[in-house]
Amino acid sequence: MTAQEALHTYFGYDAFRPMQAEIIDSVLAGNDTLALLPTGGGKSLCFQVPTMVMADNDADGEGLCLVVTPLIALMKDQVANLRKRNILAAAIYTGMTHEEQRVVFDNCLYGAYRFLYVSPERLESETFLKRLVQLPVKLIAVDEAHCISQWGYDFRPSYLRIADIRNVLDVPVLALTATATPEVVDDIQRQLGFKQPNVFRTSFARENLHYVVRHTEDKQGQLLHILQRVPGTAIVYVRNRKRTKELAEWLNEKIGNQSSIVNYPIVNFYHAGLPASERSAKQQAWKDGKTRVIVCTNAFGMGIDKPDVRLVIHYDLPDSIEAYFQEAGRAGRDGQTAWCVLLHAPKDSVIVKQRISNNYPPAEEIERVYQLLCDYLTIGLGSGRDATFALDVEQFCTDMHLSFLTTYAALQILTQAGYISFTDEQNLQPRVRILIDKEQMYHLDESPYQERLLSALMRRYTGIFTDAQFIHLPRLAEDLGSTEFAVNSSLIALSKQRIIKYIPAQRVSIVHFPVNRQAEVQLAPRVYSERKQVFERNLKAMTEYAENNHYCRSQLLLGYFGELEAPLCGMCDICLQNKKSEGK
Ligand code: ADP
Numbered sequence: 001m002t003a004q005e006a007l008h009t010y011f012g013y014d015a016f017r018p019m020q021a022e023i024i025d026s027v028l029a030g031n032d033t034l035a036l037l038p039t040g041g042g043k044s045l046c047f048q049v050p051t052m053v054m055a056d057n058d059a060d061g062e063g064l065c066l067v068v069t070p071l072i073a074l075m076k077d078q079v080a081n082l083r084k085r086n087i088l089a090a091a092i093y094t095g096m097t098h099e100e101q102r103v104v105f106d107n108c109l110y111g112a113y114r115f116l117y118v119s120p121e122r123l124e125s126e127t128f129l130k131r132l133v134q135l136p137v138k139l140i141a142v143d144e145a146h147c148i149s150q151w152g153y154d155f156r157p158s159y160l161r162i163a164d165i166r167n168v169l170d171v172p173v174l175a176l177t178a179t180a181t182p183e184v185v186d187d188i189q190r191q192l193g194f195k196q197p198n199v200f201r202t203s204f205a206r207e208n209l210h211y212v213v214r215h216t217e218d219k220q221g222q223l224l225h226i227l228q229r230v231p232g233t234a235i236v237y238v239r240n241r242k243r244t245k246e247l248a249e250w251l252n253e254k255i256g257n258q259s260s261i262v263n264y265p266i267v268n269f270y271h272a273g274l275p276a277s278e279r280s281a282k283q284q285a286w287k288d289g290k291t292r293v294i295v296c297t298n299a300f301g302m303g304i305d306k307p308d309v310r311l312v313i314h315y316d317l318p319d320s321i322e323a324y325f326q327e328a329g330r331a332g333r334d335g336q337t338a339w340c341v342l343l344h345a346p347k348d349s350v351i352v353k354q355r356i357s358n359n360y361p362p363a364e365e366i367e368r369v370y371q372l373l374c375d376y377l378t379i380g381l382g383s384g385r386d387a388t389f390a391l392d393v394e395q396f397c398t399d400m401h402l403s404f405l406t407t408y409a410a411l412q413i414l415t416q417a418g419y420i421s422f423t424d425e426q427n428l429q430p431r432v433r434i435l436i437d438k439e440q441m442y443h444l445d446e447s448p449y450q451e452r453l454l455s456a457l458m459r460r461y462t463g464i465f466t467d468a469q470f471i472h473l474p475r476l477a478e479d480l481g482s483t484e485f486a487v488n489s490s491l492i493a494l495s496k497q498r499i500i501k502y503i504p505a506q507r508v509s510i511v512h513f514p515v516n517r518q519a520e521v522q523l524a525p526r527v528y529s530e531r532k533q534v535f536e537r538n539l540k541a542m543t544e545y546a547e548n549n550h551y552c553r554s555q556l557l558l559g560y561f562g563e564l565e566a567p568l569c570g571m572c573d574i575c576l577q578n579k580k581s582e583g584k
Pocket residue numbers: 013014015016017020037038039040041042043044045303305
């Protein structure tokens with residue numbers, strides 16, 4: 001089977017997008033490969049297609065691709081998408097029970113699984129690595145590969161473990177990212193131990209996108225003005241969650257009456273603090289065109305592929321130019337003209353300086369958060385290794401009299417330093433513990449349905465009498481031949497009768513301890529001072545871009561984009577002159 005055939009057979013597409021074929025050929029030739037494609041450029045297919053080809057051409061029909069990716073939500077999406085195409089795929093991430101993980105491994109070992117998605121923290125577990133080497137892995141795909149570089153904006157220390165896997169699995173690696181700064185590009189290849197440098201990229205400059213900076217004292221007024229002038233779907237990025245709601249409500253008052261569809265305001269808001277169901281409803285309404293403008297934090301947009309976004313407006317300065325272009329690049333995927341507007345007020349450059357101390361609190365403060373966190377979770381000195389906890393960060397801050405912003409930043413830094421592994425707000429599965437003993441169970445006078453539910457719980461989840469176990473509602477519903485809703489109601493009923501303790505699904509943050517509690521915290525320059533410098537430098541570059549955008553081909557941007565073309569604003573003197581001379 002060829003790559004072209006696999007594209008057609010398994011994915012139903014006719015042609016490769018720019019660079020996909022070249023990247024796939026390189027992988028199939030067994031070369032370590034770094035693929036730099038913009039968001040939405042189609043990076044996933046670059047490892048999915050060759051895996052299908054390799055498995056198809058394998059004498060035993062074996063072939064598994066290990067995909068390392070930090071985004072649990074996207075992981076689940078991708079698994080679901082592959083399954084829709086009848087391709088077996090599974091995921092292992094923090095928060096799953098040992099039993100659930102074992103089932104996934106067995107499937108990969110004995111079933112015709114093609115993709116195993118894992119979150120990077122899993123790579124730190126010895127058990128995981130021991131099991132991994134038994135699997136028929138043919139390719140390692142490292143998605144969001146900039147996470148391996150301390151120069152990237154999202155460095156994850158557990159990504160460095162991928163190098164260890166390379167020592168035990170002798171297969172090629174494909175690294176994928178949308179970040180293309182020269183430092184990150186070099187770092188990824190070095191950290192992953194590329195046999196030789198091998199980079200593929202498409203131009204990041206997209207002719208149809210117009211980048212504009214609007215200098216104004218009245219951002220709100222400008223925002224309204226632009227939304228009234230440029231028709232079509234829009235995204236407005238704001239940094240503050242509360243502000244997304246306020247702005248959306250204000251805009252709705254001004255332009256909302258243009259909407260003909262009730263229940264779907266023409267302007268809506270979105271941030272990571274909303275319940276999952278609400279978020280997906282809002283996202284869907286926007287995707288379907290029922291909502292025109294979404295006012296959101298940067299939690300919106302990852303993995304969203306809407307081709308006809310005409311406008312991306314940034315109300316606040318992002319932290320870096322890369323982040324800016326990543327978000328702005330969600331405009332105009334269909335190749336039609338689209339606008340990326342950055343609103344900039346004179347005082348912005350001063351305000352953003354505050355972010356440096358918010359993101360990098362003093363080392364003593366970070367140490368204090370660590371020790372208080374261990375106390376809070378009752379982890380004694382020298383213990384705690386491999387323990388996982390659900391943490392309500394706000395509650396923790398209230399109870400321990402800590403500031404939310406600093407604590408949040410400290411948890412991130414402690415993660416970078418390897419003391420903990422903190423995963424922000426993810427969907428935790430519901431948990432159940434049976435409160436009565438087996439003897440008492442026989443004397444219960446329950447409905448047949450509840451009896452069957454109880455025995456299904458006992459059968460599926462060993463240890464359910466001693467500890468609350470994560471349960472899987474769809475699976476239980478399947479066991480009982482009923483619906484998730486019925487199982488849920490029944491669990492609630494049983495818990496009211498104090499037969500079980502039921503903790504419904506919730507959104508929580510998770511803290512995992514890769515090492516025992518330490519007496520003190522050492523912050524290496526690699527995780528603190530150097531990163532702080534990078535953060536400052538990125539922020540400064542972003543500020544300069546906002547202040548001097550009329551030099552859109554400035555050294556600054558060329559520095560960021562390497563030998564690539566810097567994006568054109570289409571508005572500045574230089575651009576207009578170029579246009580004139582082209583026209584001649
Ligand atoms: P990235 O990871 O680069 O942001 P994805 O891999 O998520 O992008 O792909 C974005 C979308 O493009 C997906 O919906 C995917 O199915 C689609 N896509 C990718 N390659 C092709 C192709 N060759 N033809 C048609 N659609 C494609």
